[in-house]
Amino acid sequence: MKDCSLPQLDTVHALFKAAEETGGTIPRSEEFLQELGKVFKFSDFVAKSCIRDPQTLIDLIESGDLHRSCSVEYHRRRLEVELSSIDTEQELTTALRQIRRREMVRIAWRDLAGLATLDETTTDLSSFADACVEYALNFLYRHHCESHGIPTGRNGSHQHLVVLGMGKLGACELNFSSDIDLIFAYPEPGETQGGPRPRTNDEFFIRLSRALIKILGLLTADGIVFRVDMGLRPFGDNGPLVMHFDAMESYYQSQGREWERYAWIKARVIAGNKEAGNELLTRLRPFIYRRYLDFGVFEAL
DSSP: OTTOOHHHHHHHHHHHHHHHHTTOOOOOOHHHHHHHHHHHHHOHHHHHHHHHOHHHHHHHHHHSGGGSOOOHHHHHHHHHHHTTTOOSHHHHHHHHHHHHHHHHHHHHHHHHTTOSOHHHHHHHHHHHHHHHHHHHHHHHHHHHHHHHOEEBOTTSOBOOOEEEEEHHHHTTOOOTTOOEEEEEEESOOOBEESSSSOOBHHHHHHHHHHHHHHHHHOOBTTBOSOOEEOTTSTTGGGSOSEEEHHHHHHHHHHHOOHHHHHHHHTOEEEEEOHHHHHHHHHHHHHHHSOSSOOHHHHHHO
């Protein structure tokens, strides 16, 4: 540990002591100790997280996750397994934050130890965010359907929310301090079926969207999952939280601004009805990519 300062040695020793108290074992090879010292030197978050719960680091080492990047499919499978016994929104709120801490330790460790490129780090963070949004949405949708009925379209088809990732998330460029920029939409107006009383699809999806934002962004003793920014939606913070496709298309045709064209270039369907979401992107393509260029376009750029 010749490259470690005294404060770093203190945190490393604290880690080994915490591990011993829980009956766990941390590797003591020279290679691992050098890696450990480097990570602890640059991240108080990782150091404190590992000392607080050394089993997190032990699990990452024993599973091999500490030395590999994880795809969105991997994150989805892990969430399905680890959250299979979750029944309530409160349980989901707590569990997601605990999983998030583990993943932030893993991704930060790989970044600081030089085990991952910048592209791998941002892609890993974005994949984890995708999986969290998707799992939370599916969980909440089932619960809301049980409580309020199933939202249906004009022909009786079931309606699902579409979640679009914008900004850094849409481009798979998320970093450790990033908000996740989201836009919510649903295919068409209608009413819920099978609930205690009919609700409009708009009412249903507003409730669902608010619940999703709370699950992800509420600050608790376990922290947050991701801060959610809805400012890129139509009309910004003053606009409706969710809109159906026709209303959204009408907005962009009549009121869409130049900066919104550029924002939508990074748009990506990350959760919900992905087939419907891709249909929405197709409908908005004439707005995003103008058919004709003029001097006004160059001026705006």
